[in-house]
Amino acid sequence: MSVxxxxPCGLGEPFADCCALLHAGSRRAAxxxxxxxxxxxxxxxxxxxxLLRTWHSSRRPTELSLDPEQRWIRLDILGRTxxxxxDSEGTVxxxxxxxxxxxxxxxxxxSRFRRTDGSWFYVDGDHD
Structure with missing residues (x-):
């Protein structure tokens, strides 16, 4: 039996049935x-x-490296517009x-997002 x-997104679904589908390109974010x-x-x-594929082309870095020691443990959505x-634009x-x-x-x-040709992309964001 598999585990x-x-x-990680916090919606309570198994990863394979949730964000993994978007990561694999089987689904697009609605x-x-x-x-x-x-x-x-x-x-x-x-x-x-x-991450690079979903970054808007106007702001996408050429490369991205993540800290292997950093563990992301919880996400809280505080608001959205x-x-x-x-919609063609939104913030989260x-x-x-x-x-x-x-x-x-x-x-x-x-974070600011823009929808182009039916797909959402991350543009940029302001940190507190």
Whole structure:
């Protein structure tokens, strides 16, 4: 029997039935929040290819390296504007909690998203 791992995005579904489908390209995010949650999951599982692929081309870095010591442990959605299935732009305000050896902390960001050709992309964000 295989172990069902909960998706890091916090919705309570198994990873294989949730954000893993977006990471694999089997599904597209229907909303800005869904993309934001899937990107958080990508940080949690170390999927830099997905992070780069879902970064808007106007702001996408050429490369991305993640700290292998950092563990993302919880995501809280604090608010959103727009970002629905019929919107072209949206924001998601969130707090992401993490652990590093000897340190725990959180990152709060108001992220901006844009939908292009039916797909949502992360543009940028403002950190608190």
């Amino acid at each position: 069902i791992r909960a998706c 909303t800005a929040e869904q993309l934001m949650r899937s990107r958080y999951s990508a940080f949690a599982v170390g999927d830099t290819a997905y 727009g970002g629905g299935p019929f 305000r969130f707090r992401a909690h993490y652990r590093l050896p000897g340190h725990a902390g959180s990152l709060t960001e108001n």
